[in-house]
Amino acid sequence: MFYLRLARGYRVPDLGRWLLTALAAAVVAAFLLRSLGRAMSDPAGGAGPLARLLWCLPPLAAVAWFAAVAAxxxxxxxxxxxxxxxxAGAGSHRIRTLIAGEVALASTLGSVLTLLAFLVLRNDVAGPGLAPDLGMGVPLPAAAPVALLALVPLTAGTAAACAVPVTETLPGGRTQAPTGFGVWRIALATGLGVIGAALELIALRPGAAADGRPIHLPAGLGSTSTAALGGWAASALGLALLTGPLLGWAGRLLAVGRPTPLRLLAGRGLTAQARRLGAPLAVLTLAVALVLTTVRYWIGTPDSADALPAVEACLVLGCAAAAVVTRLAEVRTDRREVTDALLRLGTSPRLLFGAVALRTLAVGSTLLLTGGATAALAAAGLR
Structure with a gap:
């Protein structure tokens, strides 16, 4: 009843966030039920069912990431x-539980709708093309779909509960976040990037293809070596961890020397928000780099494309983009008081718009650098 009353006060952004969570959960539930139907249709034994369940982990992680950022x-x-x-007497822990319950409720709704569609299609509605995916002709264990679909709201709700700090749930409890980055984090990210690039260069040396046993990649991406795959993973993680510090350094670079008011506003704003924007932008950049690399390989290698990874990639990209939009809206809300103060002091709206455009240009240049390097290292390791 509480959530029904809460929904009466929803605005368009709240309703959109709720519906996006339900839609993403419904798609992940469809992947889980497809793996269940395939497991019932295929002969017993083999690693096929386990591989199909593992394919459900990336979209499930994407939904959990979006739920955490939205919460x-x-x-x-x-x-x-x-x-x-x-x-009304709710404490900080209670408020965090209520926010997590709202996310879990949206995920449950999407999962239930997918389950209903799955049961309807199994009732001799689907054609022979979907029969293996639905497990038609095989009795459906009642506990199997319920246990699988319980993973979606459980994962999303847990991620949402862990994402909301207790000190930030109360009015006035938000503290000023630091603008810098720790030396150890920068050193770790730089070390991972250098070590990963070195490993990939070793794997790409002449005659390296004959060393070891090649790893056959999923989604029709051919094969690669252990050194190339490990090197790319390390370098991609290092570049993702460096996204936030690079954004902060770009902000400081904009305000270096004797900056104009435009450069000063853009640089200080980017430096202040680099920590909060770094993580969602890094995830989105990594997802885009992987998708572009996969599409490039599929175009260069005919008949290697696979429909399931393409659908999962669309879901991951959608969740990553929605997380970035949510974080940007949060940043805009936090800066509303500063913007109003600048306008009351007589600042021109054109100057504020120019500062936003300059920050966007700096962010785009930074992401182009990290995403381009990630995609180039990934493309070099495929063969």
Missing amino acids: RAVPARRPERIAGLTA
């Missing part, structure tokens, strides 16, 4: 809701 943005986007809950 973290609720206290900042709707402070009046948090203030009302606090006035």
